[in-house]
Amino acid sequence: MNNFISARRGSSPGGLVRYLFGPGSSQEHTDQRIIAADVTLGLAEGTRLDHLVDAEAIYALGRDMDSHRILLGVAPPGGWVWHCAISLPPEESLQGRRLGDxxxxxxxxxxxxxxxxxxxxxRAPCRWIAVHHGRSVGGNDHIHLMVNLVREDGTLASTWNDRRTMSRVCADMERRYGLAAVEGRTGRGMPGYSKAEHQRMRAGQVPERQRIARLVRSCALISADEAEFVRRARRSGLSVRARYSKNSQEVVGYSVALRGQAKDGQDRPEMKDRRVWFGGGRLAADLSLPRLREHWPAPTAESAAKALAQWRREADVAGPKEADERAAYGTAAWGQAVARVDAVTAQLGSSRLQDVALWSSAARHAAALMAGLSDRMEHQGPGPIAATADLLARAAQTPAHPDRRLVRRGGLADLRGVAMVIRHARTSLGMTLLLLAVVALAHAICLWQAAAERPRLAAELDAGLERVRAAYPPPSARELAAHLGSSTAPAPPMGPPGTDPAARARPAVRRDRGGPSQGRGR
Structure with a gap:
């Protein structure tokens, strides 16, 4: 259950009443009815008012909501109308959970x-009404609370800490009526979508925020340090700019936007003013700059200077290209990448479910790998692989204050090399084999989500993995034999020296350690 409180107080109760009982900005208001109200107004619960046939009654209600204030001659500066919408996510109705009036x-x-x-x-009461509509543009069942903050005696009601209070109300109602808990309230959720983003999603379009988040996540995993991350993000089609602290040149955050590119790959000047910028934390909690830095080595004076030099470049300039990395990755690299992912899956199988930092790190890496595979394999646009990457990104969100020392210690095998293979290795059957290995890793994460009392996300992730399996079935025995016969060339090292567990990966995955992951099956 979510709530949204208008950022500014209004000063026209009549105008808001007409909006609530009107057609809505997208003709989404249907079956408007009063489900509760202040007794002073004398309204019966369930009263239906239609803007086409009940216009006079709607105007009268607007006047009644404000008549006492006008009589008392009170006009608080900054407005006196408090408006809050309380809604259920669309998934609640899909799972058969509905609330009556x-x-x-x-x-x-x-x-x-x-x-x-x-x-x-x-204290004297305020005048208020609660109006129920049909579903919103985003498919949310919801009500609107409208309150005149001027009490019957002319004093002004306080709205101090209203967002925290309403958040606690929603949490209590979730428990009372058996609703799914909103993940963001525990400090580990993904930012909600705007009305415009919901409309694009209903039209089958992918919101920019999702596309940008996948690119940022993939670039973060593939980069060895902060300077490389900035450089790779710009080469991936993103404009990147830094946010500095007030009294120094220290970079404390960043924002990114998609560049509008023409067919020749150049940035179109007329698109620069239309770009929508997102801060890292608005993409996802784990994509804020402080959280990204936790996964890179501690900076030295040299690496900090290189990072600052990259941040100071123009938002659209990535700098000179490095030597071509593709030549180092032939088709044989796919097999080593599969071994690396299998090793991580086996490691999770023997890990404690309570080790949130380890599991969330695995989810973060799996999301980045899925995003990279989507870019290589889904040529017609984002499909089931991209959707699964988004679900894994949600699984990667951790509580607001976990033990960050566990993140630095990690314990996961370094998957940067796998991301490099996905980005650069030549296409072969090994790409499908790697996808299946990442699906097995994601299945282990799915079971962890179920054990961590996030059943809705676990169910969505499980369904997403089924769609990936259906779209990309395992190769036949003949195809596999032909692939193994052609993959005899030595593969390059996977990641920094001393982190490659490929030699011990295969024996590890053959042992059933009794953990949450039981291979690639369900």
Missing amino acids: EQWADIARTAISRMGFDEAVG
């Missing part, structure tokens, strides 16, 4: 009471 009315009265807008000892 009586339950919505209970939620509304609870919110009004917790906010202190009702009558109590020493």
Whole structure:
């Protein structure tokens, strides 16, 4: 359950009433009805008002919401209308969870009471209504709470800490009515989508934020340090700019945007003013700059200077290209990449489910690998692999204050080399084999999510993996034999020296360690 409180107070109760009972900005308002209201207004619960046939009653309700304030001659600076929408995610209805008007009315009265807008000892009540609509553009079942903050005695109600209070109300209602807990409330969720993004998703379009997040995640995994990350992000079609601290030139954050490219690959000047910029933390909690830095080696004076030089470049300039990396990765590299991913899957099979840092790190890496495979294999645009990468990114979000020492110690085999293979190795059957290995890794993460009491995400991830398996079935025995016969050339090292576990990877995956991962099957 989510809530959204308008950032600015209004000063026209009548205008908001007309909007709530009107058609809506996208004709999405249907079956508008009052489910609860302040007793002063004398409204019966369930009263339906249609803007086409009940215009006079709607205007009268707007006047009643503000008549006492006008009579008292009170006009608080900054407005006096508080507006909050409370909604259920679309997935709730898909899973058969719905709230009736009586339950919505209970939620509304609870919110009004917790906010202190009702009558109590020493205070006069506020005038308020709760209006239920049909589903929003994004498919959310929801209600609107509208409150005149001027009490009946002319005093002004306080809205101090209203967002935290409403968040606690939503959490309590989730428990009361058996609803799925919103992940973001525990500090590990993904940022919600805007109304415009929901509309694009309903039209079958991929929001820019998803595309950018996949690129950033892939570049972060493939990069050995901060300077390389900035350089690779710009070469991936992103504009990147730094955010500096107020009193120094220290980089404390960043924002990214998609470059509008013409067919020749050059940036179109007319698109620069239309770009939408996203801060790293707005893409996902684990893509903020402080969180990304946790996965790179501690900076030295030299590496910090190189990173600062990259940040200071123009947002669209990546600098001179390095030597071509593709030549180092032939088709034989796919086999070594499979061995590396299998080693990580086997390691997770013998790990404690309580080691959140380890599992979330695995999910983060798996999301980046899936994003890279989507770029190589889904030529018609983002498909089931890309969708699974987004689900794994959600699984990677950790509680707000985990033990970051575990992240630095890690324990996972370095998967940077695997990401390099995905990016540069020549296409062969080994790419499909690597996809299946990453699916097995993702399946282990799916079981961890179920054990971590995130059943909805676990179910979505499981369904996503099924779609990937259906779209990319395992190769036949003949195809596999031909591939193994052709992959005899030596492969390059996988990642930094001393981190390559390929020699011990195969024996590890043949042992059943009794953990959450049981191979590539379900």
